[in-house]
Amino acid sequence: MPQHASLSGRDIHKIVTLAHRCTQADDIEPFNEQTMLSLSRPPLSYRMHFVVPHGKTIIGYAQVEVVGDGAEAELAVDPDQRRRGVGRALLREVITSLEAEITKLKVWAHGDLPAAAALATSEGFERDRVLFKLSRDLEGFEWPSAWPAGAPDDWPRGEGPAVSLPEGVSLRPFVAGEDDEEWLRVNAAAFADHAEQGRWTAADLQDRQNEPWFDPEGFIVAEGAEGMLGFHWTKVEDGIGEIYVLGIDPRAQGTGLGKALTLSGLAHLAAHGIRQVDLYADESNPRAVSLYRSQGFDIVRSDVQWAKQLNQVEDL
Incomplete structure (x- = not known):
């Protein structure tokens, strides 16, 4: 052949x-x-x-x-x-x-x-x-009662605990062409032990930016005085949202930034009319799987x- x-x-x-x-x-x-x-x-x-x-x-x-x-x-x-x-x-x-x-x-x-x-x-x-592929419907999701300053007005609010960020950290959309190099650094650090994600190159990032689904408003960056500390990159195709990549710089791990970014990305999707959200998590990362299961996500598929x-x- x-x-x-x-x-x-x-x-x-x-x-x-x-x-x-x-x-x-x-x-x-x-x-x-x-x-x-x-x-x-x-x-x-x-x-x-x-x-x-x-x-x-x-x-x-x-x-x-x-x-x-x-x-x-x-x-x-x-x-x-x-x-x-x-x-x-x-x-x-x-x-x-x-x-x-x-x-x-x-x-x-x-x-x-x-x-x-x-x-x-x-x-x-x-x-x-x-x-694992996990999925959930956002209907009935427990949204926080308040978002950090600067969050969009259309993000849903509910009766859950207010979302706070580490001191000096703020959220903003990704800026293509300006944030690329810094994002590649944080992505490599966050996924240093990941077989595929951690070795992404500038060409890999550019390929995704060229895709019809790419939306910088749904690519949320957490930034502090020392630069980018984390990100939640969402994706929407055929009316279904996805937690595409969620990464935290090792410098900011353990600060609660991961949960804040997770909720922020889901809020962005909900504000744009998305009701179903999917994500992928490794079986070898039980902490992440447990976190998403606790947020109402169910395992719907396994890739081996x-x-x-x-x-x-x-x-x-």
């Missing part, structure tokens, strides 16, 4: 069509946002595309990114071509192409579907990471990352 460093516009269209067909069949998207954005990215030495053509269509696709001595991948097979060995052949082709370079391959399976689990285990993969050790190195 063909392997590419970059894709033609025609192939990108076919892969997007494949993704839509998988979503319709499985009720879940087969690829994450980063994979979809990378379809049209210029060629990079650490990114590879694997395509399974069939006549004028593409029935299988995998994208691989090498990170250090490991690699991460996502793959999908057209619903009409499943159970014919296409997915297994595609996965093995990915492994073969990487065996000389990496020691571990990780593959996402969105929705933890039984067929994906069966393929992964039969090929020697083990469950390595679980990402499967891992396989390659090129075992024997101890000397």
Whole structure:
């Protein structure tokens, strides 16, 4: 099957069509946002595309990114071509192409579907990471009785405890082009141990700013005398809100800023008519999962990352 460093516009269209067909069949998207954005990215030495053509269509696709001595991948097979060995052949082709370079391959399976689990285990993969999708309706949410000075007048108020900020800290919208470098610094510090978020680059940030859903008013920044201390980046697509990225600089952790930013982002969404809000949290971060569960969010889906050790190195 063909392997590419970059894709033609025609192939990108076919892969997007494949993704839509998988979503319709499985009720879940087969690829994450980063994979979809990378379809049209210029060629990079650490990114590879694997395509399974069939006549004028593409029935299988995998994208691989090498990170250090490991690699991460996502793959999908057209619903009409499943159970014919296409997915297994595609996965093995990915492994073969990487065996000389990496020691571990990780593959996402969105929705933890039984067929994906069966393929992964039969090929020697083990469950390595679980990402929860949580969701709640904002109807009946306990809004605070007061917001910090400068908060928009249309943020909802209720009977909950007033929201306060650490001394000298204020909230404001993100300013594209001016806050980029400082945001990248805070994001890297806040997610230093996160496999994907912590390694975002200026290009990753710019890609999101170019998306139709990007709204700087919904990208709330907490700022003090020493610069940016945290942020709550919200997202709205198809009428559904999302806690897209919420990060706190290590300097401000433990000050209550995280809760204040969480409520501020939800208030922004509610003020714009959003009623359903989603978010993603790692199973390995029980503190965050517990916090969101306490705020009325329920786990509605699990995405599993499967891992396989390659090129075992024997101890000397």
